[in-house]
Amino acid sequence: MLSSKGSLAVFLSRLAQFAAPDALLEQYPTDSEIAATILWDAHMRGEIAGRRVADLGCGTGILGIGALALGAAHVAFVEIDARVLPALAQNLARLRDELGDGTGEHEIVHGDVSRYTGHADLVVQNPPFGTRDAGADTRFLASAMRAAPLVYSLHKSATLAHLTRVVHTNGGRVLAATRFRFPLKPTMSEHRKRIARIDVVCLRIARAADGTSQASPPARPPAHAPRSRSPR
Numbered sequence: 001m002l003s004s005k006g007s008l009a010v011f012l013s014r015l016a017q018f019a020a021p022d023a024l025l026e027q028y029p030t031d032s033e034i035a036a037t038i039l040w041d042a043h044m045r046g047e048i049a050g051r052r053v054a055d056l057g058c059g060t061g062i063l064g065i066g067a068l069a070l071g072a073a074h075v076a077f078v079e080i081d082a083r084v085l086p087a088l089a090q091n092l093a094r095l096r097d098e099l100g101d102g103t104g105e106h107e108i109v110h111g112d113v114s115r116y117t118g119h120a121d122l123v124v125q126n127p128p129f130g131t132r133d134a135g136a137d138t139r140f141l142a143s144a145m146r147a148a149p150l151v152y153s154l155h156k157s158a159t160l161a162h163l164t165r166v167v168h169t170n171g172g173r174v175l176a177a178t179r180f181r182f183p184l185k186p187t188m189s190e191h192r193k194r195i196a197r198i199d200v201v202c203l204r205i206a207r208a209a210d211g212t213s214q215a216s217p218p219a220r221p222p223a224h225a226p227r228s229r230s231p232r
Protein backbone atom coordinates (compact mmCIF):
# COMPACT_ATOMS: atom_id res chain seq x y z
CA MET A 1 0.00 0.00 0.00
CA LEU A 2 1.37 3.42 -0.93
CA SER A 3 1.81 5.82 1.95
CA SER A 4 2.03 9.28 0.39
CA LYS A 5 0.25 11.29 -2.26
CA GLY A 6 3.58 11.88 -3.99
CA SER A 7 4.41 8.18 -4.26
CA LEU A 8 0.89 7.51 -5.56
CA ALA A 9 1.28 10.20 -8.26
CA VAL A 10 4.64 8.77 -9.36
CA PHE A 11 3.26 5.22 -9.48
CA LEU A 12 0.21 6.32 -11.52
CA SER A 13 2.37 8.36 -13.93
CA ARG A 14 4.14 5.16 -15.00
CA LEU A 15 0.99 3.26 -16.01
CA ALA A 16 0.34 2.36 -19.65
CA GLN A 17 -1.95 4.76 -21.52
CA PHE A 18 -4.47 4.35 -24.36
CA ALA A 19 -2.49 3.01 -27.35
CA ALA A 20 -4.91 4.37 -29.96
CA PRO A 21 -7.53 6.55 -28.24
CA ASP A 22 -11.01 6.55 -29.74
CA ALA A 23 -12.36 10.13 -29.98
CA LEU A 24 -15.98 8.96 -30.20
CA LEU A 25 -15.63 7.18 -26.84
CA GLU A 26 -13.90 10.30 -25.47
CA GLN A 27 -10.85 8.33 -24.37
CA TYR A 28 -8.95 11.00 -22.47
CA PRO A 29 -6.89 9.64 -19.57
CA THR A 30 -6.93 11.32 -16.17
CA ASP A 31 -3.69 13.15 -15.45
CA SER A 32 -1.73 11.25 -12.77
CA GLU A 33 -1.36 14.29 -10.46
CA ILE A 34 -5.10 14.97 -10.61
CA ALA A 35 -5.93 11.29 -10.05
CA ALA A 36 -3.58 11.19 -7.05
CA THR A 37 -5.12 14.36 -5.56
CA ILE A 38 -8.69 13.02 -5.81
CA LEU A 39 -7.81 9.55 -4.53
CA TRP A 40 -5.60 10.78 -1.70
CA ASP A 41 -8.33 13.14 -0.52
CA ALA A 42 -10.83 10.23 -0.48
CA HIS A 43 -8.26 8.04 1.27
CA MET A 44 -7.74 10.65 4.00
CA ARG A 45 -11.51 10.61 4.59
CA GLY A 46 -11.32 6.84 5.14
CA GLU A 47 -13.32 6.11 1.98
CA ILE A 48 -10.90 3.73 0.20
CA ALA A 49 -8.96 1.34 2.47
CA GLY A 50 -10.95 -1.88 2.96
CA ARG A 51 -13.80 -0.61 0.74
CA ARG A 52 -15.42 -1.87 -2.43
CA VAL A 53 -14.84 0.56 -5.28
CA ALA A 54 -16.14 0.75 -8.86
CA ASP A 55 -14.28 2.56 -11.67
CA LEU A 56 -16.85 3.16 -14.41
CA GLY A 57 -15.44 3.83 -17.89
CA CYS A 58 -12.12 2.73 -16.45
CA GLY A 59 -10.05 2.91 -19.65
CA THR A 60 -6.54 1.80 -18.71
CA GLY A 61 -7.56 1.81 -15.05
CA ILE A 62 -5.72 4.72 -13.43
CA LEU A 63 -8.48 5.53 -10.90
CA GLY A 64 -9.31 1.97 -9.84
CA ILE A 65 -5.65 0.94 -9.74
CA GLY A 66 -4.93 3.98 -7.58
CA ALA A 67 -7.72 2.83 -5.25
CA LEU A 68 -6.15 -0.65 -5.04
CA ALA A 69 -2.77 0.96 -4.34
CA LEU A 70 -4.40 2.72 -1.36
CA GLY A 71 -5.83 -0.48 0.09
CA ALA A 72 -9.28 -0.90 -1.51
CA ALA A 73 -10.62 -4.40 -0.79
CA HIS A 74 -12.13 -4.84 -4.27
CA VAL A 75 -12.35 -2.79 -7.45
CA ALA A 76 -14.76 -3.39 -10.35
CA PHE A 77 -13.36 -2.03 -13.61
CA VAL A 78 -16.16 -1.36 -16.13
CA GLU A 79 -15.26 -0.58 -19.74
CA ILE A 80 -17.05 -0.80 -23.10
CA ASP A 81 -13.97 -0.91 -25.35
CA ALA A 82 -12.26 -4.31 -25.43
CA ARG A 83 -9.23 -2.76 -27.16
CA VAL A 84 -8.11 -1.06 -23.94
CA LEU A 85 -8.34 -4.19 -21.78
CA PRO A 86 -4.77 -5.41 -22.52
CA ALA A 87 -3.35 -2.09 -21.20
CA LEU A 88 -5.59 -2.43 -18.13
CA ALA A 89 -4.27 -5.98 -17.56
CA GLN A 90 -0.70 -4.72 -17.97
CA ASN A 91 -1.32 -2.00 -15.38
CA LEU A 92 -2.85 -4.47 -12.93
CA ALA A 93 0.22 -6.70 -13.39
CA ARG A 94 2.47 -3.73 -12.61
CA LEU A 95 0.46 -3.04 -9.46
CA ARG A 96 0.98 -6.64 -8.32
CA ASP A 97 4.68 -6.59 -9.21
CA GLU A 98 5.39 -3.34 -7.40
CA LEU A 99 3.04 -3.53 -4.42
CA GLY A 100 2.80 -7.29 -3.94
CA ASP A 101 0.01 -9.80 -3.50
CA GLY A 102 -1.45 -7.90 -0.55
CA THR A 103 -3.46 -5.63 -2.83
CA GLY A 104 -7.21 -6.15 -3.01
CA GLU A 105 -9.22 -8.13 -5.51
CA HIS A 106 -10.62 -6.92 -8.78
CA GLU A 107 -13.03 -7.86 -11.54
CA ILE A 108 -13.15 -6.57 -15.09
CA VAL A 109 -16.61 -5.99 -16.53
CA HIS A 110 -16.61 -5.55 -20.30
CA GLY A 111 -19.78 -3.73 -21.32
CA ASP A 112 -21.87 -0.60 -21.35
CA VAL A 113 -21.98 1.22 -18.02
CA SER A 114 -25.75 1.68 -18.36
CA ARG A 115 -26.15 -2.09 -17.95
CA TYR A 116 -23.86 -2.36 -14.95
CA THR A 117 -25.74 -3.84 -11.99
CA GLY A 118 -22.92 -4.15 -9.44
CA HIS A 119 -22.77 -2.39 -6.08
CA ALA A 120 -19.89 -0.75 -4.26
CA ASP A 121 -19.15 1.59 -1.36
CA LEU A 122 -17.64 4.16 -3.69
CA VAL A 123 -17.54 5.00 -7.40
CA VAL A 124 -14.57 6.94 -8.77
CA GLN A 125 -15.02 7.82 -12.43
CA ASN A 126 -13.75 10.00 -15.23
CA PRO A 127 -16.50 9.41 -17.77
CA PRO A 128 -16.94 10.89 -21.26
CA PHE A 129 -17.89 14.55 -20.87
CA GLY A 130 -20.75 14.15 -23.34
CA THR A 131 -19.02 16.28 -25.98
CA ARG A 132 -18.96 13.59 -28.68
CA ASP A 133 -21.42 11.13 -27.16
CA ALA A 134 -24.31 13.40 -26.15
CA GLY A 135 -25.76 12.52 -22.74
CA ALA A 136 -22.92 10.15 -21.83
CA ASP A 137 -22.03 12.21 -18.73
CA THR A 138 -25.64 12.03 -17.51
CA ARG A 139 -25.87 8.28 -18.11
CA PHE A 140 -22.61 7.68 -16.23
CA LEU A 141 -23.81 9.78 -13.29
CA ALA A 142 -27.07 7.84 -13.07
CA SER A 143 -25.18 4.51 -13.25
CA ALA A 144 -22.69 5.63 -10.60
CA MET A 145 -25.42 6.74 -8.21
CA ARG A 146 -27.21 3.40 -8.66
CA ALA A 147 -23.97 1.54 -7.90
CA ALA A 148 -22.78 3.37 -4.77
CA PRO A 149 -23.89 5.80 -2.06
CA LEU A 150 -20.77 7.94 -2.59
CA VAL A 151 -19.40 9.06 -5.96
CA TYR A 152 -16.42 11.05 -7.18
CA SER A 153 -17.03 12.07 -10.79
CA LEU A 154 -15.01 14.25 -13.17
CA HIS A 155 -16.82 16.57 -15.57
CA LYS A 156 -16.41 19.66 -17.68
CA SER A 157 -16.91 22.71 -15.42
CA ALA A 158 -19.30 24.31 -17.91
CA THR A 159 -21.80 21.51 -17.27
CA LEU A 160 -21.87 21.94 -13.48
CA ALA A 161 -25.35 23.47 -13.16
CA HIS A 162 -26.82 20.83 -15.47
CA LEU A 163 -25.08 17.99 -13.61
CA THR A 164 -26.16 19.31 -10.23
CA ARG A 165 -29.77 18.99 -11.43
CA VAL A 166 -29.07 15.47 -12.71
CA VAL A 167 -27.64 14.51 -9.32
CA HIS A 168 -30.74 15.86 -7.58
CA THR A 169 -33.07 14.06 -9.98
CA ASN A 170 -31.27 10.82 -9.16
CA GLY A 171 -31.77 11.32 -5.44
CA GLY A 172 -28.43 12.77 -4.40
CA ARG A 173 -26.65 15.97 -3.57
CA VAL A 174 -23.33 17.52 -4.49
CA LEU A 175 -21.21 17.74 -1.35
CA ALA A 176 -18.23 19.44 -3.00
CA ALA A 177 -17.04 20.57 -6.41
CA THR A 178 -13.25 20.76 -6.77
CA ARG A 179 -11.87 22.44 -9.87
CA PHE A 180 -8.89 21.25 -11.91
CA ARG A 181 -7.16 22.35 -15.10
CA PHE A 182 -7.19 19.12 -17.07
CA PRO A 183 -4.39 18.59 -19.59
CA LEU A 184 -5.59 17.03 -22.84
CA LYS A 185 -2.46 15.44 -24.23
CA PRO A 186 -2.06 15.68 -28.00
CA THR A 187 -2.80 12.01 -28.55
CA MET A 188 -5.71 12.60 -30.91
CA SER A 189 -5.18 14.05 -34.36
CA GLU A 190 -7.77 16.80 -33.84
CA HIS A 191 -5.61 18.46 -31.17
CA ARG A 192 -3.31 20.93 -32.78
CA LYS A 193 -1.94 22.68 -29.72
CA ARG A 194 0.78 20.81 -27.83
CA ILE A 195 -1.20 20.49 -24.61
CA ALA A 196 -4.64 22.04 -24.34
CA ARG A 197 -6.13 22.48 -20.87
CA ILE A 198 -9.80 22.46 -20.03
CA ASP A 199 -11.62 23.39 -16.84
CA VAL A 200 -12.81 20.27 -15.10
CA VAL A 201 -14.67 19.79 -11.86
CA CYS A 202 -14.60 16.76 -9.58
CA LEU A 203 -18.03 16.33 -7.97
CA ARG A 204 -18.28 14.57 -4.63
CA ILE A 205 -21.80 13.21 -4.53
CA ALA A 206 -23.82 11.52 -1.79
CA ARG A 207 -26.96 9.56 -2.46
CA ALA A 208 -29.79 10.48 -0.08
CA ALA A 209 -30.29 7.77 2.54
CA ASP A 210 -33.78 6.88 1.30
CA GLY A 211 -32.84 7.29 -2.36
CA THR A 212 -35.41 9.99 -3.07
CA SER A 213 -34.73 13.42 -4.47
CA GLN A 214 -37.17 14.97 -1.99
CA ALA A 215 -34.67 14.30 0.78
CA SER A 216 -32.05 16.47 -0.94
CA PRO A 217 -31.68 20.24 -0.86
CA PRO A 218 -32.73 22.21 -3.95
CA ALA A 219 -30.64 21.71 -7.07
CA ARG A 220 -28.17 24.54 -6.88
CA PRO A 221 -24.41 24.51 -7.49
CA PRO A 222 -22.29 24.85 -4.34
CA ALA A 223 -21.59 28.48 -3.42
CA HIS A 224 -17.88 28.33 -4.27
CA ALA A 225 -18.42 26.76 -7.68
CA PRO A 226 -19.00 28.67 -10.92
CA ARG A 227 -22.59 28.92 -12.12
CA SER A 228 -23.54 28.28 -15.66
CA ARG A 229 -26.87 28.87 -17.34
CA SER A 230 -26.27 26.66 -20.33
CA PRO A 231 -26.49 22.90 -19.83
CA ARG A 232 -23.17 22.42 -21.67
Ligand code: SAH
Binds near residue numbers: 057113114
Ligand atom coordinates in the same frame (compact mmCIF):
# COMPACT_ATOMS: atom_id res chain seq x y z
N1 SAH B 1 -11.34 6.46 -16.48
C1 SAH B 1 -10.20 6.48 -17.38
C2 SAH B 1 -10.62 6.73 -18.82
C3 SAH B 1 -11.34 8.04 -19.08
S1 SAH B 1 -11.86 8.19 -20.77
C4 SAH B 1 -9.22 7.49 -16.89
O1 SAH B 1 -9.55 8.18 -15.93
O2 SAH B 1 -8.13 7.64 -17.45
C5 SAH B 1 -13.55 7.53 -20.70
C6 SAH B 1 -13.61 6.02 -20.78
O3 SAH B 1 -15.00 5.62 -20.77
C7 SAH B 1 -13.01 5.42 -22.03
O4 SAH B 1 -12.15 4.36 -21.71
C8 SAH B 1 -14.21 4.90 -22.83
O5 SAH B 1 -13.91 3.80 -23.67
C9 SAH B 1 -15.18 4.54 -21.72
N2 SAH B 1 -16.58 4.53 -22.12
C10 SAH B 1 -17.21 5.37 -22.97
N3 SAH B 1 -18.52 5.07 -23.07
C11 SAH B 1 -18.73 3.99 -22.25
C12 SAH B 1 -19.87 3.24 -21.90
N4 SAH B 1 -21.07 3.50 -22.41
N5 SAH B 1 -19.73 2.22 -21.03
C13 SAH B 1 -18.52 1.92 -20.47
N6 SAH B 1 -17.39 2.61 -20.78
C14 SAH B 1 -17.49 3.64 -21.65
